[in-house]
Amino acid sequence: MAGLPQIAQPTRPDRIPPGTRDPSELLIFPVDDNAVTDRVHACYTCATFRTMLPAQRHPTMADVAERAGVSVSTVSRTLRGLSTVSDEARAKVEAAARELSFVISRQASSLVTGKTGTVAVLAPTLGSWFVGQVLRGLSEVLRDAGLDLKVYSVADLAERAAFFDQLPARRNADALLVISFDLTEEEFARLDGLGVPVVYVSQHAPGRASVYVEDVAAARGGTRYLRGLGHRRIAFVRAAPDSGFTCSSRTRLFGYREALAEAALPYDEDLVVATSRGRRATAEAVGQLLCLADPPTAVFAETDEIAIEVLSVLRSSGIAVPDRLSVLGFDDHDHAEWLDLTTIAQPAVEVGRASGTLAHTLIDDPTADATRHVVLPTHLIPRGTTGPVPQSAPEPKRESESAQP
Amino acid sequence: MAGLPQIAQPTRPDRIPPGTRDPSELLIFPVDDNAVTDRVHACYTCATFRTMLPAQRHPTMADVAERAGVSVSTVSRTLRGLSTVSDEARAKVEAAARELSFVISRQASSLVTGKTGTVAVLAPTLGSWFVGQVLRGLSEVLRDAGLDLKVYSVADLAERAAFFDQLPARRNADALLVISFDLTEEEFARLDGLGVPVVYVSQHAPGRASVYVEDVAAARGGTRYLRGLGHRRIAFVRAAPDSGFTCSSRTRLFGYREALAEAALPYDEDLVVATSRGRRATAEAVGQLLCLADPPTAVFAETDEIAIEVLSVLRSSGIAVPDRLSVLGFDDHDHAEWLDLTTIAQPAVEVGRASGTLAHTLIDDPTADATRHVVLPTHLIPRGTTGPVPQSAPEPKRESESAQP
DNA sequence: GTGAAAGCGCTAACAT
DNA sequence: ATGTTAGCGCTTTCAC
Numbered sequence: 001m002a003g004l005p006q007i008a009q010p011t012r013p014d015r016i017p018p019g020t021r022d023p024s025e026l027l028i029f030p031v032d033d034n035a036v037t038d039r040v041h042a043c044y045t046c047a048t049f050r051t052m053l054p055a056q057r058h059p060t061m062a063d064v065a066e067r068a069g070v071s072v073s074t075v076s077r078t079l080r081g082l083s084t085v086s087d088e089a090r091a092k093v094e095a096a097a098r099e100l101s102f103v104i105s106r107q108a109s110s111l112v113t114g115k116t117g118t119v120a121v122l123a124p125t126l127g128s129w130f131v132g133q134v135l136r137g138l139s140e141v142l143r144d145a146g147l148d149l150k151v152y153s154v155a156d157l158a159e160r161a162a163f164f165d166q167l168p169a170r171r172n173a174d175a176l177l178v179i180s181f182d183l184t185e186e187e188f189a190r191l192d193g194l195g196v197p198v199v200y201v202s203q204h205a206p207g208r209a210s211v212y213v214e215d216v217a218a219a220r221g222g223t224r225y226l227r228g229l230g231h232r233r234i235a236f237v238r239a240a241p242d243s244g245f246t247c248s249s250r251t252r253l254f255g256y257r258e259a260l261a262e263a264a265l266p267y268d269e270d271l272v273v274a275t276s277r278g279r280r281a282t283a284e285a286v287g288q289l290l291c292l293a294d295p296p297t298a299v300f301a302e303t304d305e306i307a308i309e310v311l312s313v314l315r316s317s318g319i320a321v322p323d324r325l326s327v328l329g330f331d332d333h334d335h336a337e338w339l340d341l342t343t344i345a346q347p348a349v350e351v352g353r354a355s356g357t358l359a360h361t362l363i364d365d366p367t368a369d370a371t372r373h374v375v376l377p378t379h380l381i382p383r384g385t386t387g388p389v390p391q392s393a394p395e396p397k398r399e400s401e402s403a404q405p
Numbered sequence: 406m407a408g409l410p411q412i413a414q415p416t417r418p419d420r421i422p423p424g425t426r427d428p429s430e431l432l433i434f435p436v437d438d439n440a441v442t443d444r445v446h447a448c449y450t451c452a453t454f455r456t457m458l459p460a461q462r463h464p465t466m467a468d469v470a471e472r473a474g475v476s477v478s479t480v481s482r483t484l485r486g487l488s489t490v491s492d493e494a495r496a497k498v499e500a501a502a503r504e505l506s507f508v509i510s511r512q513a514s515s516l517v518t519g520k521t522g523t524v525a526v527l528a529p530t531l532g533s534w535f536v537g538q539v540l541r542g543l544s545e546v547l548r549d550a551g552l553d554l555k556v557y558s559v560a561d562l563a564e565r566a567a568f569f570d571q572l573p574a575r576r577n578a579d580a581l582l583v584i585s586f587d588l589t590e591e592e593f594a595r596l597d598g599l600g601v602p603v604v605y606v607s608q609h610a611p612g613r614a615s616v617y618v619e620d621v622a623a624a625r626g627g628t629r630y631l632r633g634l635g636h637r638r639i640a641f642v643r644a645a646p647d648s649g650f651t652c653s654s655r656t657r658l659f660g661y662r663e664a665l666a667e668a669a670l671p672y673d674e675d676l677v678v679a680t681s682r683g684r685r686a687t688a689e690a691v692g693q694l695l696c697l698a699d700p701p702t703a704v705f706a707e708t709d710e711i712a713i714e715v716l717s718v719l720r721s722s723g724i725a726v727p728d729r730l731s732v733l734g735f736d737d738h739d740h741a742e743w744l745d746l747t748t749i750a751q752p753a754v755e756v757g758r759a760s761g762t763l764a765h766t767l768i769d770d771p772t773a774d775a776t777r778h779v780v781l782p783t784h785l786i787p788r789g790t791t792g793p794v795p796q797s798a799p800e801p802k803r804e805s806e807s808a809q810p
Numbered sequence: 811g812t813g814a815a816a817g818c819g820c821t822a823a824c825a826t
Numbered sequence: 827a828t829g830t831t832a833g834c835g836c837t838t839t840c841a842c
Contacts, residue, residue: 058576058600060835071813076837086811101598103575107521108835110512111818118555126540127754135531139558148577150523150555153544170508171463172553193506195463279742305739312743334710335740337684338717349532465819476829481821491827513819516834 059100068096079104106148118148119359120173121201122163124180124246126153129305129333130348134179134201137352145360147174164190175359177201180246197362197370201355202248204373209362211355211374213346215248218378219255219300220262222328222344225380226298227263230389231326233271234260235289235296237306240276252302252330271296275306282309290319297389298326304333304343311339311385322387332381340384347376464505473501484509511553523553524764525578526606527568529585529651531558534710534738535753539584539606542757550765552579569595580764582606585651602767602775606760607653609778614767616760616779618751620653623783624660624705625667627733627749630785631703632668635794636731638676639665640694640701642711645681657707657735676701680711687714695724702794703731709738709748716744716790727792737786745789752781 061079065072070089078085078093085093096102110116119142123131135151142149150173154160164187169176176194180202183191188205191198200210226234236256238249257267270292273285289296301307307329314321321327329336332345354374361368466484470477475494483490483498490498501507515521524547528536540556547554555578559565569592574581581599585607588596593610596603605615631639641661643654662672675697678690694701706712712734719726726732734741737750759779766773 062835072836073813073838074811077812080837084811089811101572101575103572103577105516105576105835107512107515107577108818109837111510111516111820111835112837114818116512126544127537132532132537135556136558139531139556140560143557143564148555148573149557150553151540151544152548152554153541155545159548167506167508168553170506171510172508172512277739308740309743312745316745334682335713338714340717340721467819477820478822478830479828482828485821489827494827510819513834514821516819516836517821519834 058105059102061102061104063100064093064096064102067100068092115363116172116174117146118150118173119175119177119356119363120150120152120169121177121179122152122154122169122181124154126151130202130303130331131179133348134352134355137349137354138177138356139352141353141356141360145356147360147363167191167194170194170196174363175199177355177359178203180248182246182250197359199355199359199362202351204251207371209358209370209372211351211358211376213351213376213378215251216255216258218330218344218346219252220259221255221378222300222330222380223256223259224262225382226300226326226328226386227259227265229298229326229386231296231298232265232389233268233294233296233298234265235271235273235299236302237282237285237299237310238272238274238302239306240274240281248330249302256300275309279309279312282306283313286310286313286317296325298328298386300328300330302330304329304331304336304341307341307343307385308333308335308339311341321385324390326386326389328386336381336383342381342383342386344378344380346378350376463510464507466507466509468505469498469501469507472505473497520768521577521579522551523555523578524580524582524761524768525555525557525574526582526584527557527559527574527586529559531556535607535708535736536584538753539757539760542754542759543582543761544757546758546761546765550761552761552765552768572596572599575599575601579768580604582760582764583608585653587651587655602764604760604764604767607756609656612776614763614775614777616756616763616781618756618781618783620656621660621663623735623749623751624657625664626660626783627705627735627785628661628664629667630787631705631731631733631791632664632670634703634731634791636701636703637670637794638673638699638701638703639670640676640678640704642687642690642704642706642715643677643679644707644711645679645686653735654707661705680714684714684717687711688718691715691718691722695722701730703733703791705733705735707735709734709736709741709746712746712748712790713738713740713744716746726790729795731791731794733791741786741788747786747788747791749783749785751783755781 061072061075065075068075068089070093074085074089075093075097078090079097106117119138121135121138123135125131126135135149139149150169152163152169154163167190173196175197176191177199178191178201181187181200182203183205188208192208198208200208200212202212204210204212223234234256236253238253239246241249253272260267271289273288275281275285286299289299299307299310301310307327310327311321314325314327319325327341329341329343330346331348332343335341336343354376358372358374362370466477466480470480473480473494475498479490479494480498480502483495484502511522524543526540526543528540530536531540540554544554555574557568557574559568572595578601580602581596582604583596583606586592586605587608588610593613597613603613605613605617607617609615609617628639639661641658643658644651646654658677665672676694678693680686680690691704694704704712704715706715712732715732716726719730719732724730732746734746734748735751736753737748740746741748759781763777763779767775
């Protein structure tokens, strides 16, 4: 692991305002505006505020018991809310615990109960909108259930392999939630043998507990909606498949194809393009579509984040939305409303909540149906980026061709 | 806690394709497109895929020792990488551990070492862009350090109070990271007595370990930049202060005021407006600014997310950016580039990395400087939403006043 | 209703 | 270099 950067020797200012707390005065380090390098500073004015506290031992149940004048067993029973404790003893224990700021050690109790009081979640990244929303719902439910939340993320294939090889969650969580992973059979098998319940989030895992929205039906509905506006040439922009982390591409593309088939529209592979993160890739993908002999009049993006990139590219190219090209997203990202993006909303927070609830159920009740599926609804939100197909499909106008009058 | 929703009785389709794995065929539940209610489904085709595995006991070190024909101590030493193990014994232990898929129980080892191998983080929400980026950097560093990451989030003031009352992280983590909280003195005091190192992230905590970007200098620089474009009436749009969760409003506003003062520009309270999440609040805030007798020619938004809302409102009002109004953000959110938003970039992922590194240092070395500050740089990225001040500050044009020629 | 004692799985000190 | 032993802080019998 990389160590901390070296401590830079701060140029001592002429006068150090003693004991000041105003943030503007505290920030007296020689930090250039717009500097390019990072550094570590000793904080002059801060150092006086606090002398190091001696590392103190956390109080244990024995401490509480002694103070309350009861046995450790009684403390344990009281704190777990068992009814076999007299009111008198309970009061004494609660008072003692409060006075000592006693907090139970999950490590110790888990050793004997076999429960860790923790739920682990595995996600491809912690930085995406969807994962963030799922975690929000999840943490809310787990907090109410008295469970802690541990997160594992794997950034690339090597880390992914390492995770499935070692399964660090194995003995250190009561359940594992896997968010939005396109798993191989081997990985499924590995998790099947994990020894704790596994809940698959945002994906349909055959024969295993899953929570997801009906991507296929939603994408079918979205494509039908575009068809209803008169569009016949509908493009699909998907995330780059190389990451291997998302399974929504597959399902949403499937729904798209179904809706085309319903209307006897051909599935044209030229209309399906992939983009990876970053504006360049999206610009290329969009360019590819617009250069087709028979270009699309509508674009269905796999996620709102992709749709927003597409909008951005279209705007800077001067292509009118929705007059010349309609754009449909998926997610109802916060920014979708602000950008007036038509999208298929999915209840991401609710997906998190349902996952947490399901995990909690499976933990508490080992006889619960471990193959239960929770399917959450989606709904289309028509906004301003979609409109009727242009009356006469115009030849794709290229700048070099259009002469000024 | 709310229970799981009732299992809906699925209408059995005419034919259940047996053993199929194609996702489209699996999704045979009566899920209406765009349905409004959620439900739980039993998955017909899935149930056949897997018979419940009996709950199996996790192998312990004793199991590994027995299989390897050595003592438990040797297993422990081997797995911890101590050098006092013969190659022969090491090989046998590693083989046995692998065969049994042994995973060490942190619970048990932490009981004796006093270390949990876990770092806890407290965040106001898990759904914001900044927190997500910080968590990305953090998890990367912690993974390399062999530490697990536990997250606590508090959604409202009641939960916040409960957290500081109980301090659930107390005995269950080796360090606590507090992200972007505006803490009271009482809360600081409570954390000072936590018994484990605390790192304050995205905030300057006097006398305590902190990692942050220099908000004051950055905001000063951003405001100077707008001044350099000729702007004299510069508005500041901040997040609603009622949440009490962010401390960036205070510091960034301070830098803004400093830059005004440098140029002897007056600080006009009418130019500082607050907005909460949601487009309506932003629309009102922007409206307030545009209705001023002497309206601003530039807007500095506390975050990119706010700036994007502002842009959206301006666009739908037909107010040209930057011709009539310049907009400056803060963060360099992913969407900022797509939207061509001028912004002050902060290295959010790097903030997470540095926090994790600092926490790791403080855990491993109790004598390390617990008041160390890491200050990371910011830089301004000029893009298309900022431009020179309009030549002659025009009277604010109101639709009712402008007559058609 | 309460306490004493055993032991969860591991590490650390000691003995060999 | 390896095995033996004594706990870490808690829960859980089992007596009382």
